Structure formats: C-alpha cells, structure tokens
Amino acid sequence: MLDYDDEARHYDVSRGGEPRARAAADAVERLLPQGPCAVLDIACGTGIVTERLRRPERTVVGVDRSPGMLGLAARRLPGSVVRGDATALPFAPRTVDAVVIVWLLHLLPDPAPVLAEAARVLRPGGVLITTVDKNNAYFTEDSDIGEATADLRRRYAPQAPDRSTWVLDRAAELGLSMAGRTVFPGTGQGRSPRRWREVIDAGDIPWCAHAPQDRVADVRRRLAALPDQDMARPDPMYRLIALKS
Numbered sequence: 179m180l181d182y183d184d185e186a187r188h189y190d191v192s193r194g195g196e197p198r199a200r201a202a203a204d205a206v207e208r209l210l211p212q213g214p215c216a217v218l219d220i221a222c223g224t225g226i227v228t229e230r231l232r233r234p235e236r237t238v239v240g241v242d243r244s245p246g247m248l249g250l251a252a253r254r255l256p257g258s259v260v261r262g263d264a265t266a267l268p269f270a271p272r273t274v275d276a277v278v279i280v281w282l283l284h285l286l287p288d289p290a291p292v293l294a295e296a297a298r299v300l301r302p303g304g305v306l307i308t309t310v311d312k313n314n315a316y317f318t319e320d321s322d323i324g325e326a327t328a329d330l331r332r333r334y335a336p337q338a339p340d341r342s343t344w345v346l347d348r349a350a351e352l353g354l355s356m357a358g359r360t361v362f363p364g365t366g367q368g369r370s371p372r373r374w375r376e377v378i379d380a381g382d383i384p385w386c387a388h389a390p391q392d393r394v395a396d397v398r399r400r401l402a403a404l405p406d407q408d409m410a411r412p413d414p415m416y417r418l419i420a421l422k423s
Contacts, residue, residue: 196226197365202416203230205362206278209307209420215275218299220264220292221282225251231278241267265291269299276300279308280418283340290348297352297423305357306349306421310342313384315364315414323374323411326400327385330393335385342419349421357422361415368410371401 206227210217214235219228222240224247232238232255240255241262242248251259262268264282277296283289296306313335317324337344346356369377375398378386386394 198367199226199230201362201365202227202280205360205418206231206280206307208360209305209358209418211275211305216273217276217278218269218274219278220296221279222251222259223247225254225259227280229254265295267295267299271298272301274299274301275304277306281309281312283308283310283345284312284338286339289339293348294352297354300423302423304423306354307418308345309416310340310345310419311338311417312340313338315416318412321411322404323371323401326404327397330389330397331385334389336388342417354421354423356419358420360418362418363413363415365413368413370408370410371404372407375401
C-alpha cells in the first residue's frame with residue numbers, strides 16, 4: 179500500500195483534483211440523508227471531497243490514520259478531523275446518521291472489519307455509502323482498451339476486495355440492505371493507449387502482475403495497434419452504493 183504521508187502533498191493533483199472531487203461529492207450528496215444529520219467520512223484523506231459535503235444543517239467529520247493527509251484535511255475542515263483507524267473508529271455506537279467510504283475498500287486485503295465498524299457507529303435507519311468495483315471503472319462495453327485487455331483481465335485479475343456482490347453479502351450479514359446507487363466520472367482521468375502501456379510497464383496493474391509475460395506483451399502490442407495513441411479515452415465511471423441499516 180502507498181505511504182500516504184509521503185503521497186499527501188501531491189495526492190489531489192495526481193487523482194483528478196478539484197473536478198473529480200466535485201463529481202464524487204455530488205454523487206455522495208445524491209445518496210445522503212437530507213436535513214439535519216451527522217456524517218462521518220472514513221479515510222477522508224486530504225478532505226477534498228469531505229469539505230464539499232458540509233451544509234449548515236449537517237455535521238461532517240473526517241477520519242483518517244495518515245497524519246500527512248489529516249494535516250491537509252484540517253485546513254479544509256478546521257476542528258472537524260480526527261485521527262483514527264477504519265477498523266477501530268474512535269466513535270461510540272449508533273452516533274452518526276451516515277458513513278461515507280470513498281476509494282478505500284479496494285485497497286484492503288479484507289474490508290469486512292471496516293464495514294463492521296461502519297455498521298456499528300450508524301444509528302438505526304442510517305446509511306452507509308461506499309464506492310465499489312473500482313477496478314472495473316475504466317472498462318465499458320464499447321471501450322477499445324477494454325476489448326484489448328478483456329481476456330487478460332478475465333483470466334488473471336485477482337478477486338477485487340470491493341466487488342459489489344461481496345460487499346452486498348457482507349452488508350446483509352450486518353443488517354444493511356441496498357437503498358440506492360449512482361455513478362460519477364473520474365473527471366480528467368481517462369487514459370490513452372500509450373498511457374495504458376506506460377502504467378503496465380510501471381507494474382501498477384494487478385492483472386498484468388499475475389499474468390505470464392508473453393500474455394502481457396501481447397496486450398501491449400494490441401494497445402500499441404489502437405488508433406489515436408495519445409487521445410485519452412472516456413473518463414472512468416465510479417460506482418457508489420448506499421446501504422441502509
């Protein structure tokens with residue numbers, strides 16, 4: 179996993195910056211309870227999304243375990259950030275109306291303890307909002323890059339910890355049921371074929387790391403043969419689900 183203290187200074191600009199944060203916050207807003215409520219944003223990072231969730235009638239608190247990230251979040255949310263681990267939240271049971279988890283579950287070897295903690299702090303009738311299926315965000319049915327990489331992904335992609343079917347099964351065990359869903363674009367994050375090859379070469383793609391090198395080389399050739407090598411493809415589409423207690 180990344181050293182998020184080290185990443186903090188350039189994290190936002192390398193992850194779509196303000197446009198992506200705005201799109202994410204707007205999507206979360208569509209699923210949040212309306213009116214007075216208390217919202218907890220787990221793994222809030224720099225607070226770039228969290229600050230956009232504030233309303234006069236709403237209390238919003240961000241929690242993260244990275245001091246580097248929290249230092250930046252505190253500038254955006256003075257007095258409203260707490261250092262803590264997502265598997266042992268420093269909050270009493272049944273004290274918040276909504277928990278938000280954006281771009282965290284896919285990083286964890288086992289997200290179950292985080293989901294359990296989120297359920298613990300939710301009040302009855304509260305809502306848990308989380309991203310799911312992040313690794314599939316780049317691949318649509320009409321994507322030429324999706325087609326070029328499809329076979330390798332099917333054969334060698336590891337089981338994603340944030341896959342929606344798994345999350346929904348765990349949620350049901352915790353007494354949470356589906357209450358809504360939406361999507362939002364990773365604005366400015368669409369990759370060109372050349373950029374995909376660079377990312378593969380850097381070793382940042384799990385389904386390439388697990389595949390034989392001759393198969394990876396074949397995918398690189400397919401990507402190199404695509405037209406418009408430097409034209410970014412459509413932005414990834416991230417998925418959010420809301421789970422109600």
